[in-house]
Amino acid sequence: MWRNIWILYKREFASYFHIPAVTVGLILFLVLSGVANFYFGNFFTRGQADLLSFFSFHPWLYMLFIPALTMRTWSEERKTGSIELLFTLPITVMEIVLAKFFAAWSFVAVALSLTFPLWITINYLGDPDNATIAACYFSSILMAGGFVAIGVCISAYTKHQMMALSASTSVYLGLNIIGIPTVMESLPHWIPTSIIQSFSNISFITNFDAVNGGLLKVSSLLYFTTLMLFFIIVNKFIIESKRLVE
Amino acid sequence: MLRVRNLSKKIGGLQVIDNMTFSAVKGEIFGILGPNDSGKTIAMKMITGLITPTSGVIEIGDTDIAQSPMLAKKLIGYLPDGMPFYKEMTVINFLQFIAEIRGIRQQDKYKRLAEVVKQTQLEDVLEHRISTLARSFQCKLAIAQALVHDPEILILDEPTNGLDPNQEHGVRKLIKDLAKDKCVILATRTISDIEYICDRVAIIANGKIVVESTPEELAHQSPFHNTLQLRVTKSVKSENIVDVIRTIAEITRVERIDSKRDEINLRIYPRSKFIPLSTINQLAEDLDWEILDLQVIAGRLEEVFRTITTRYQPVI
Numbered sequence: 001m002w003r004n005i006w007i008l009y010k011r012e013f014a015s016y017f018h019i020p021a022v023t024v025g026l027i028l029f030l031v032l033s034g035v036a037n038f039y040f041g042n043f044f045t046r047g048q049a050d051l052l053s054f055f056s057f058h059p060w061l062y063m064l065f066i067p068a069l070t071m072r073t074w075s076e077e078r079k080t081g082s083i084e085l086l087f088t089l090p091i092t093v094m095e096i097v098l099a100k101f102f103a104a105w106s107f108v109a110v111a112l113s114l115t116f117p118l119w120i121t122i123n124y125l126g127d128p129d130n131a132t133i134a135a136c137y138f139s140s141i142l143m144a145g146g147f148v149a150i151g152v153c154i155s156a157y158t159k160h161q162m163m164a165l166s167a168s169t170s171v172y173l174g175l176n177i178i179g180i181p182t183v184m185e186s187l188p189h190w191i192p193t194s195i196i197q198s199f200s201n202i203s204f205i206t207n208f209d210a211v212n213g214g215l216l217k218v219s220s221l222l223y224f225t226t227l228m229l230f231f232i233i234v235n236k237f238i239i240e241s242k243r244l245v246e
Numbered sequence: 247m248l249r250v251r252n253l254s255k256k257i258g259g260l261q262v263i264d265n266m267t268f269s270a271v272k273g274e275i276f277g278i279l280g281p282n283d284s285g286k287t288i289a290m291k292m293i294t295g296l297i298t299p300t301s302g303v304i305e306i307g308d309t310d311i312a313q314s315p316m317l318a319k320k321l322i323g324y325l326p327d328g329m330p331f332y333k334e335m336t337v338i339n340f341l342q343f344i345a346e347i348r349g350i351r352q353q354d355k356y357k358r359l360a361e362v363v364k365q366t367q368l369e370d371v372l373e374h375r376i377s378t379l380a381r382s383f384q385c386k387l388a389i390a391q392a393l394v395h396d397p398e399i400l401i402l403d404e405p406t407n408g409l410d411p412n413q414e415h416g417v418r419k420l421i422k423d424l425a426k427d428k429c430v431i432l433a434t435r436t437i438s439d440i441e442y443i444c445d446r447v448a449i450i451a452n453g454k455i456v457v458e459s460t461p462e463e464l465a466h467q468s469p470f471h472n473t474l475q476l477r478v479t480k481s482v483k484s485e486n487i488v489d490v491i492r493t494i495a496e497i498t499r500v501e502r503i504d505s506k507r508d509e510i511n512l513r514i515y516p517r518s519k520f521i522p523l524s525t526i527n528q529l530a531e532d533l534d535w536e537i538l539d540l541q542v543i544a545g546r547l548e549e550v551f552r553t554i555t556t557r558y559q560p561v562i
Contacts (some may be wrong), residue, residue: 007346011332018334081330088294088326089347140353209249243297 004091008099010107016107025068027112027216032061040203049126054118055136059176059204062108067168069107070151070239072101072240078159087243094232096236100154101228108144112137142224143208147172149231156238172204179203247272247429248293250401253302253487255453259416262288265452266302270446272398275421277444277461279437279547281555285453286433288401289325293325293431323392327433329384329401333377337387340376341394348395350557358394365464366390366420377382382413389420400430406439419495437548441465447547451555464550474514474521474543477505479536484510490529496522509538 016022035055037043042051077083086096094155122128151168158164177183178199187196207220248270248340263285270276280286291297295315304311304318310367312317332340341362347353363369366386366517373436382449385405392400403422414436421430434442440447440461448458457464465471476483476491487510491500498517505511516522517550521542530537 004347011335011343011468015334016334080333081328083330084291084296085324085330086295088322088324089344090316090349091347092316106538148524206416233401 001092001095003084004095008091008096009103012100012103013106015076016103019072021072022069022107023224025065026114029061029065029111033057034118036061037118049122049128050127051118051122051136053114055208056141058140058143059179059208061173062144063169063172063176065111066108066144066147066151067165067172069149070155073104073152073155073163074165075155075159075161080159093239093243094236097152097156097218097232097239100148101232101235104148104152105141105145107175108148109138109141112141112144123193139208139220139224142221143204146204146224146227146231147233149228153154153231153235156235156242165182175202175204176188177203179205179207247307248276248431249303249305250289250293251303253289253304255292255293255297255301256300256342263292263299264451264499266450268448268455268456268458270431272428272429273426274445275425275432275443277440278361278431278433278450279435279447279551280433280450280513281435284555286448286450287436290324290401290431290433290452291340292323292329294390294401317324320339320395321398323387323395323397323400325392325400325402325405327407329388331376331384331387333371334375336373336375337383338372338389340551341390345390345394348397353535356432357428358396361392362393365393365424367387381408382416385409385413385417386420389417389424391426398428400428401433402430403433403472404435405432406434406436412440436494437546437551441547449554451557456554457550461547465545465547466543467548467552468514468549470543470549472519472521472525473518473543474512474516474526475503475513475541475543476514476526476531476537477539478510478512480508480510480538483534484536487533487535491526491534494522494525496520496525 036057037051037054040057043053074083077086087093119130121134123130149165152176154167154171154243155161155164158167180203184200184241207217207223250269251267253263253266254261256466266289268276268278271459278286278289280312288297290297290548298312306321309318309321310556332343333342338359342355342507345359350358356419363372366389368386368390370382374383376384376387380392388505389402389405394489399510402421406417407512411418418439421432422532424430425443431433432439444461447461447464449464450453450456461468488500488502491497491514496517497514501515503511523540523542526540527537529535553559557558
């Protein structure tokens with residue numbers, strides 16, 4: 001199984017470097033990361049040698065970048081017909097699903113790793129807590145896994161890339177804003193607090209914020225891991241059900 | 247080597263494949279000929295495990311594809327309609343990918359790829375991106391990826407689609423060479439694919455196999471098989487040629503067919519296999535007809551195909 005996943009993963013990962021839209025998305029992600037940290041995050045006025053403002057924008061940066069990456073994962077295979085070739089090979093649906101997920105997740109990890117100049121910069125400018133920064137990078141990658149799992153799953157549902165892009169972005173936006181306190185406070189008062197809290201607990205921002213202070217909360221790690229597993233399994237079911245129908 | 251029994255498929259209430267049964271053996275090229283939307287591609291997809299049948303059995307050797315799909319897929323090489331590839335890959339990278347996923351061991355991989363590349367004449371385009379390949383090379387690549395693991399059975403869906411006559415000839419020759427030690431199933435809507443390379447053919451219409459035989463025997467079922475075509479110069483002497491020929495005892499029917507203004511073109515139907523050529527020649531000599539052409543017509547598969555399939559509506 002892992003041998004097949006590795007072979008499929010290599011092909012899938014390499015393909016990202018041939019897609020202009022992904023390259024553009026990557027460049028935009030890196031540029032916006034810098035802009036977010038130094039401009040929107042008021043880096044210089046805060047006078048703190050840390051990357052907290054940089055990481056705080058990650059749910060929003062991923063909301064823009066990851067749909068562009070994941071929208072073609074299954075859609076392109078369906079559009080070109082290469083999905084037919086895949087399904088006649090001696091490989092299982094789960095192997096394909098896992099390979100695609102890991103490839104997309106790895107690419108996001110590569111994109112994130114390319115922000116290392118920011119880390120070097122703040123080490124040059126001050127004396128940051130590098131352990132906290134490392135923990136934040138780890139958590140960000142984990143959160144990215146959740147984003148990717150959702151995006152790849154949505155791509156499995158439609159052969160139209162634009163539809164996958166819009167749907168993914170909408171889902172990410174929803175999962176982001178339900179974690180913003182001012183948004184939750186503006187909800188009608190007749191909605192029980194427990195329900196509002198439940199929604200807030202499944203937000204990317206709520207769970208990522210928890211680690212932004214340098215604390216790796218088990219609940220947050222469990223949340224992202226469960227999210228990934230859930231959408232990988234849903235992805236598999238979508239693909240198998242579409243095969244039955246088609 | 248391949249046995250398909252009572253294969254059926256229903257999609258959304260529509261019976262797209264209806265009780266299809268056929269078999270093919272090693273060394274044979276079995277053609278499945280049908281018009282567009284007759285169910286050929288769906289049948290091929292079921293045989294390759296891409297689609298699950300509603301009912302029926304597909305056996306590759308002793309392996310039931312429903313019971314052991316992974317094992318069955320290892321025995322099959324598939325050329326899908328439309329030749330879908332990963333177009334950003336180079337030819338050699340794509341073949342290496344297929345070889346790896348097909349389980350060919352690292353130490354055997356390069357030797358096997360070299361054999362396949364030589365067989366399919368892809369040596370000159372190995373480093374080319376697939377998106378830049380000409381149609382004929384894409385077709386050869388499609389065959390190459392189906393051959394990489396040396397399968398017992400080749401399923402080829404419209405392999406000559408979009409090729410010019412020279413390219414078609416090259417691909418047909420390649421398929422013919424491959425079939426010597428494999429069982430080949432060829433789905434096509436091109437009559438000449440069947441005529442040139444298939445040993446047996448099934449004509450499919452509306453999801454059903456309506457007739458199965460050799461291409462020659464099917465062609466003999468043409469209503470025009472073994473008829474005579476007679477072309478004479480139009481003149482006073484040949485005015486009543488139809489009535490005269492009708493008097494020949496061995497002739498059952500005479501009909502005029504399209505011709506030039508100064509010619510009479512006839513199709514003559516003999517009563518039996520005996521064709522009265524000498525009688526007609528004698529009549530022509532006696533009545534001073536100027537014969538431009540006299541030939542015995544061999545039936546064509548196209549005529550049989552048209553007759554059979556125009557009775558059926560498309561499946562989808």
